[in-house]
Amino acid sequence: MAETSMTIRTDHDLIDKVAALATAMDRSRHWIIEEARRQAVEAQAWQGESVYCSASAWPESFA
Numbered sequence: 001m002a003e004t005s006m007t008i009r010t011d012h013d014l015i016d017k018v019a020a021l022a023t024a025m026d027r028s029r030h031w032i033i034e035e036a037r038r039q040a041v042e043a044q045a046w047q048g049e050s051v052y053c054s055a056s057a058w059p060e061s062f063a
Contacts, residue, residue: 018032018033
């Protein structure tokens with residue numbers, strides 16, 4: 001899968017938490033953010049599929 005860059009804005013408290021978690025887990029900040037983003041997208045897709053499936057409004061690409 002090809003990768004691309006994404007820029008986000010966030011508060012310093014979240015950045016500090018990500019950095020602390022990365023240090024504690026011996027992972028990079030990139031890995032922590034990527035894993036959190038992936039889990040969030042999967043959860044939203046699952047919720048959307050169950051809610052919108054009956055309305056046939058949920059795109060097949062999210063399933």
